[in-house]
Amino acid sequence: MVHICLKVILNAIYRVRDNIKVVTLTPSRMQAFNTIVQTSGLKAKSGLNLDIPHRWNSTYDMLNEALKYKVALNRYAAEQYHEAPSDYEWANVEALHGFLQKFSEATKVFSADRHPTSHLFLKMLLAIRDVLLDETWNTNELLHEFANRMYIKFQKYWTNPNMVLLIAVVLDPCMKADFIKFYFHTIGENVDLKMRELKWYLKKYYLEYENIVRIHTLPVFNISNEQATSESAESGTSSLGLVCGKRRVEFAFVQFVSQNSDARSERSELDVYLEDPRILVRPDENFNVIAWWKKNSDAYPILSLMARDFLAIPVSTVSSESAFSAAGRILGEHRTSLSPETLEALNCSINWLIGFDYEEEGEPFSGQRMFGSDDEEDDE
Template sequence: MLHEALKYKTALNRFARENFMDSPLDEDWAKAEALHGFLQEFNEATKAFSADRHPTAHFFLKMVLAIRLVLLDEAWNSNELLNAIANAMYTKFQKYWAQPNMVLLIAAVLDPSQKLDLIKFYFYTIGENVEVKMRELKQYMRRYYLEYEKIVRCQSLHVFIPPDEQDTSEDTFICSPSGSGQLCGKRRVEFAFEQFASQNSSAHPERSELDAYLEDPRVPKRADDSINVLAWWKKNADAYPTLSLMARDFLAIPVSTVSSESAFSAAGRILGKNRTSLSPETLEALVCAKDWLIGFNDEEEGEPMTGKRMFDSEDSDDE
């Protein structure tokens, strides 16, 4: 409203004069312009948080830091109105956002362009003990990782291996009586080497997926300062099978409830007072078809796909 009013300031003043109405004074317009600049930052954050066609959980931390920076800006001290508004908002900000949810912090870490560096920067900026907070975050991540590792292990046990592709270790190292002594000796050496290597590697355990992901360098962003995080995890699912499963769940967490509320409002527009005889199956088909068509158009325009559709796109093609 303020944006449109400032755009047509001259026209509104002229309309008020021609109709003998009171028009805002110059100082009123100055207050409106200052308030518009103050609220502009929060308008961008609201649009980012309420998006429903791409994940939002991984960049909430940057938006929270941006909001905090705006509220603490000393430029508002010169304006009595904005100073009072900023102080009241910062009080609420400290109440709800001073200690962010640990799950959302993990979602931020699962952005390959951020990882732990953004979390360290966040705690450093708000004046928290970085080492203590990072230790707590890593403990939570390892707990979740171990739980998801169990899920991946259970899924791998149910994978069917055809008999002709199964490994028969007994045939590998048992020499036939008619076999040559050179070939038999080579197999024995290989078997002994494998045993020695397995025993020696137990003293130096292999890095887990989580350790490898956190220690690897961050993925650079594109020129437009964006990265398709879902596409990255889909591409690297073979390298990080457990973490990709975590990313699918954690990145699907909406920061705002607007996206879920819009789904119900869409159904309300389809099934209204003048259209009440639709069966549940027809209503479900209309809602799903609308969502699929919108997602298809987003994909054509180059916008990122939603979480589950991104991971399931290959499966649907195979079917």
């Protein structure tokens, strides 16, 4: 969505990027830039953020820093006879920066890897929608065009979220199914139809997890008295046998109650959880949903297993992709200045020089054999 609007002011972004490349190209230029920075009353920098064009959040970070050093960048460009962004281009950059700030915050929430994110998905989706429909963008023709283009993409991909992510939202005790109703009501969908579909999937998954729990506990209930006696004798200590016996009694009691209870129409864990009131938290409070399920695992043993699995699903692949991203280490920070052909040639050269395993006549590869020894050079 963001790349759609970045194309509208591509020239302004290119001009800012080009000026930052000029400043950061050599240490001497960076030193000259810092001299201007200090005379302007700003904080000196060891370097400036240079974006990676296909990662819009890095473009936002670059523009965010460029706006802080706007005066210094313009003055440096004037002293070095380099073309700086015009006042109109700076105005467009400033407008874009303010517009993208909310999307940058949402990206940081989605790409976090230290806490679960799947249950936050729907809330951030509504926040993005609210930003796109904000009427304040109508006062600026450029921002109005941004919002319209992005909202078309939003409607295309995000009006019907994945059911797994909806279940993850339900498993947040602060939102439950009430937030799902609120979401579909807000976007104008058929709430009753969507909620029936959601409850069908919730029940389906709940029964699957209930079967898993039953399969793992049934062998304990079927242990005969002889087996229990032999296991107790083989345990080595009477205390361990007592613990095992106590556990078997507890499981047997649970089975007895479930088999002989007359109240077959009692509510399931899922029904109890959905009908219980939501946990009320302040908007600025950092609620730990994993800790809540761990604390309430005795009350909801089956649902806690569901929550463990569903809340572990990451919303974004950013964190996993960045862990395996080697472009910065292999090609450096200024790789965006190079053409695709040059990048490919550099990557191949590194593999040939470092990872090439060459053997000739049974002897290992060496730099002297490839380029010629000193003796050979003398003979020539």
